[in-house]
Amino acid sequence: MFRKAMLVRMLVIVAMISTLSAAFAGPAAAQDEIKLTMTCRCVADGVNSELVGWLLEHVIPTFEEAMAAEGKNVTVELVQFGGSDEQLKEQYALDLGVGGGYDLFSFDGFWVPEFVDAGLLQPLHTVAGDVVDEWEGWGHISEGIQAILGYQGERYGIAAGTDVREIFYRRDLFEEAGIEVPWQPTSWEEILEAGRILKEAGVETPIQINAGTAMGEATTMQGWDMVLLGAGQHMYDFDEGKWNVSSPAILDALNLYKTIYLDEELGDARLQLIADGRDRSFADFASGKIAILVEGDWFWRSAILSQMEEETRNEVVTWAKMPAKEPGAGFRGQDFVTISGGTGWVLNPNTDHPEEAWALLAHMSSQDMQLIWEEILPRINFRDDVPVAGDEVMSAMADELLPLTTVRPMLPDYAKVSYEAQLMTERVVSGEMSPEEAMEAYAEAVTDIVGEDNVIVIPVE
Amino acid sequence: MEKRPGVFSGKVGLTFLTPALFFVAIFLILPFFWIFYLSFTNRTLTGVTAANPQFVGLENYQRLFDFDQWMRYGQFGNALKITFQFVLGSALLGQAVVGLTVAWAFYRRKGLLRETVFTLAVLAWIIPEVVVAFAWSAFLDVDRGTLNTILSAVGLGQPDWLFDYPLLTIIIFNTWRGSAFSILLFSSALETIPPSYVETADVVGASAWRKFRDIIFPLMRGHILTDLILITLWTFNVFTPFLLTGGGPTFRTELVSIYTYRTAFKFFEFGRGGAIAVVMMLINFMLAMGYLIALRRQKAVS
Amino acid sequence: MRNYESTFSKLLLVLFSLACMAFFALPLLWLLTAPFTPMTTLSVEIPDNPTLDNFRTVFKNEFAIRALFRNNLIIAGGAMLSVAAVATLASYGLSRTRIVGRDILVYVLMLFSSVVGGTAAMVPLFLLAYHLKLIDTHVGVILVMTGGLLPAAIFMMRDFVDSIPRSYEEAALVCGAGPFRIFRDIAFPLVRPGVAVVAIWAFVNAWGAFLIPVVMLRSPENMPASVALYSFYSEAGTPVHTLVSAYAFLYGLPVLVLYLLVNWRFGFRFFGGIKS
Known part of the structure; x- marks a missing residue:
């Protein structure tokens, strides 16, 4: 008789341990609002901190306003990842493999082929529809730079810049x-x-x-x-x-x-x-x-x-x-x-809100937002209508070297x-x-x- | 391993074991056999073999033992050789010997000296590995590190430790990091030896070394076996040197744990990574058997 | 003669102790000075104007502070409690019943844990946690870590338990006490120093863990200190010595305090020594 009681006690111990800290993992607030998440290897006051500043102070607020004007209650959460690129890449592969992950990922261009072959990424227009191909921005991004996040003739994301x-x-x-x-x-x-x-x-x-x-x-x-x-x-x-x-x-x-x-x-x-x-x-x-x-x-x-x-x-x-x-x-x-190489942003094929996720990506990649980004960190922009701002050396490098460049x-x-x-x-x-x-x-x-x-x-x- | 009758029946014992069985079954045995299964496939995390992994039989194992190139830098044979040197140097000659020496030096002593030495040794053992790695990087810095500051002050130059003596450096590092366990284990073991044994030897006037060899060592044989088994297993799996050297220069500190990391984490080849893990487990098992037999034989001789 | 010898051996012991102290303490010296230095380099220098500015900056980094004082405490505390509780019960069960080949069994489990603790295990562990809906939860990290730490914990514990005399328990059994009561009232108080050692060992292992949290956790709010440390890296991906050293100092402090506490309260030693 006591044995049964004891078994119960043991199981209670297991259960207690299992739930012990469950209390700490706060449940996500579920409301009617559309919640988008994005992540990058970036930390405020750490690695790529300018990117955090640009996203939090400029991109996200203006995007949320624009959405509100369309009558949508959209909030964007930036998830800052402080570890190494390899760790981030592994998280992506694991998350996408089980149909999860954030809506928008920062992504190194040369990861694209292996992710596509594994069935982890889908072309942009498959994820978000025809609106992708109609985007004004493509006309301002050279073929070569579009190819940074492309594979076998399909676009998987938008570049965030290139280098020489x-x-x-x-x-x-x-x-x-x-x-x-x-x-x-x-x-x-x-x-x-x-x-x-x-x-x-x-x-x-x-x-x-x-x-x-x-x-x-x-x-x-x-x-x-x-x-x-x-x-x-x-x-x-x-x-x-x-x-x-x-x-x-x-x-x-x-x-x-x-x-x-x-x-x-x-x-x-x-x-x-x-x-x-x-x-x-x-x-x-x-x-x-x-x-x-x-x-x-x-x-x-x-x-x-x-x-x-x-x-x-x-x-x-x-x-x-x-x-x-x-x-x-x-x-x-x-x-x-x-x-040249480059990084950019890709859409998660598993996103619950493909339309809004694409809208965010397009917004980030718009001329207005990129002009602000250039002010913060002058570099070779992916858009031909956004010049390198205020750094003559960078401008010279871009002018002289981009015509000579090749890619991996x-x-x-x-x-x-x-x-x-x-x-x-x-x-x-x-x-x-x-x-x-x-x-x-x-x-x-x-x-x-x-x-x-x-x-x-x-x-x- | 004397046989003692149980206090309780098997069923009661099993009840006490229930929580452990739960954890072990779900979070240990299940993943283990999962990895074991993966080691016979070409499963990767990205690429075509992520979507459609195939059963490849023993291929992953055969590739590890491709004897044409396996002693080349960056190959499995090279990593295995370095790991054996690392275990021999830092676990057997390092931690176990330091552990025995310190424990024996403070045998039947108490006081501030002992407390300070033990606390510092334990500190090296318990602080997080990233913290340790930072401290050692600063300690070993060629120009400004503590070690070279001291060495050059006494006229011994400023060697670039991680470049010129990388393996020796990580061996010393790991001895520093892990000795506390052996020190604690051996001092507790020494306490179980009845003082009368040693006192008798004192009366006869035996030297410290003879006392140790003829009285202490035979009585501690079992503890030494436990210690060796544990620290060997742990040292085989130690990854912290990666934070100091990244496995280099030119793979001269590429332990098998780092080799696995490269295979499984950099190229996401989890099938091959699993095969390495299984091979290392078998090597550890054989070593443990080796220790057991060696110490048994020793016992038979004495 | 005897007197001379004992003075000599005492001197020898002092020298030996000093050598040991230098060996164990020197590599850590930088951690003691660097956090208090305004412009930290890699050398150990006693600062002329010791400052707490580095700590002030560190404390402003909410992410890193939450990682250390909340997430790490939950993960390490949880793993400590579960490992200590489960290992104590299990080793008591193993010790007080006749189970054929129990030593081999525990050793084989330890071998398994060496495989499951390595990088090769990350995919299975992630998928397991995913199916159990434990991704991005501290519970998941605690459970996985407990599974990995248990075999070695039981291996260490069972000798603590073996070394306590059974006569009380047998007497209590005769008086009609149940097994759980015997464990709680008789055995547990006796093995408490052993529990303390295993608890610290588990705490320390979980406190420093890096790989499992990276694989299993996602939101910055849940990340432990080993990950948060990287937020003190510069743009170029190099550590900012002033801040990293200050954070590392804070990161190392709790384990030291815990050790000193347990050592003072129970004595940190392997009770009776672990036997083969």
Whole structure:
């Protein structure tokens, strides 16, 4: 008899524990109002805090007013996520996989293909209907920028901006070393030459071009792509629809890394291999240990500002286009090269309010809102009717580099191939493998990922 | 493991176990077999294999043991080798030896010294890992860190710890982080040894080392086994070094836990991630058996 | 001679203790000075003008403060209570009944928990929580964490329980007391130090947890401190040392206080030692 009573007691304990803190998880208020949620990797007074300010002070209030004018009671909640991009991506995939998630997500462009293939995202017009295709904004966004959040000819979201990559250098160090400023190298040799002179003049680490797995996508975009494009090739052959895995251009690119980091020690391989190397390279650039750094425009408009005052930046930091190996030897026969990526916003296909969610996305992406955004943070806008505001350097970068730019292939295997490229550069700059060996290992690994039919091998004579 | 008769009947015992069985069944056994099942599929979180995962048999396991490349940086063999060195260094030679030494040094002693040492050791063990990671990053900083400030003051230079000696550094780090458990366990174990045993040896004038070897160690054999089993298992799964090194430079600190993280979290390959977890579990099981046999044999010899 | 030796060994012990203290304390020194320094660097320096400004700024971050003083307390407190309660009952049951192969059983469960605690488990745990409608709830985090921590907790507990004499319980049984009463009135008071150790261990584990909350929680209102810490990162994704160190200081403090409290009240030790 007592046993039964005891069993009950035990179950009561289980139940008590289970409900113990249930009381704390407040139930969501359910009213007739339409509640939209949006999320981004952004925290007030932390990562991407300007974005929070723009959304909370400008976008959301005006949107709610506009909706009220239409007789709809819509409220928007911004969910600020403070963790890493990878964690955010995992949350998205998990939530979308069970039909949940916020109505609007900030989204990195190159995640789109794998999410679409997994059935987690739907084209915008499937989610919100014809009103999408009728939006005025598309006429002001170039095909290339629309493609940032596109896949196989469909639009999945709207870009929030794009970027370009270039060489940043320290004007003061160049002048001290007796190199004429403004400096615009026209070949790799001229970069190396400047590096040698700077080293002679006592600059600790003249050149830094990203390599290695620790920097992740920053290595692929700011490092490997910039060098490979200069050698005349893209990671992916868009005409053939295949990956370049072994070629003279790849070897040339790897040899440039070898020259900089191993043969002449113009760069410091440590910074490419340790966990916080990218941050350290920013700090070293700011303190004058590094003179030449290949980075994205984000470095100019944001990263360097956490290391030095804006005034100092304008005085000592300047930029140059990244040259091809030799004039005319770059990708598509170009003299100079760059590459663009971008993030944006996507609609959740599971949203209960597709019409309002799209309206919010369109509102954010309108000219009015973007003009305000430019005031807060001048950068290359995705709309051609919104110029870069009040930053001549940014404007110049946009004008000179956007015509030269290319993009990453939008393919679900991209992230894995990109990792292999990072690994290949790491193997060279750490001295683990020769450029030839590293290229062979790369070809092997990429073939394994994408299949033998999807790779191009150009023999090296 | 002596057999004692139960106070209660099996049914009563089972009743006490009910809440535990509830938790274990739903939140442990169920997910475990789920992962076990996933390890035979190509399940990912994104991409085509997220929507339509397929049964791939032993492929995930075979890929781990692809001996052509497996000792290359970033491959499973390399991670396994580093993990074994890490466990040997930080669990066996580190935590267990530090634990025994500290416990033995303070055997039958009380007072401020003991309290301070124990509290500091426990502090290292209990504060959250992100906090620990920050403190150590500052501690190890090449130019301004506490460690190099001290070393250069006594003329020993300023090594870049995480670059030049990454594995050694995380071994010392993990010894620091986890020794408290062994210290506490061994000091409690020592207290159970009747003082008369040691006093007899004192009268004979035996050295501290001989006392330890001939009297203490045989009596503590069981505790040592427990300690080794637990700290080995925990050390195999430790992830905190990732916060210090990210697994680098050039994968020189890529423990299997970090390798799994890369597979499961970066590329979302959960089938493969599950296979790694299952392999690591089996290795742990074999090690535990190994400890058991080694200590049994030792017992038979003495 | 004897006297000399004992002085010598005492000196040796003092030196050894100092070495141990340095080993365990030096890496944490920065956490003691940095939060009170106006311009924090990575070096340990006693500030000329100690300041509480960093803490003031931290306390203005509502998200981070709620994470630490509400969410963390709920999650860690909940996990502590459930692990301690369930493990104590279970180990008592295991200890006082004859169950064949119980040690192997507990060990196998520990092996399972090493798999379920890893990154590979995130998808199953998420889906499980989803089907149980536990996403974005603290209860979900507590339940999942309890499942993972239980085997090791029982492993530690069962020796505390084994080491207490059974004669009282047997006597009480003869007098006709029920099992639950025997447990409550006789066994529990005796194993309380053991419960305290396991409770602290569970609390500490849940207090620092990162992966499970990230997978299972969504709204910022529910996030724990390990996630909120990242709100003190700069635009560029690098930690702002002044604020991070101040927050880390606050984050570490409660576990220290809890330990000191329990150590003073019960003595923090593995009662009788865990046996094989």
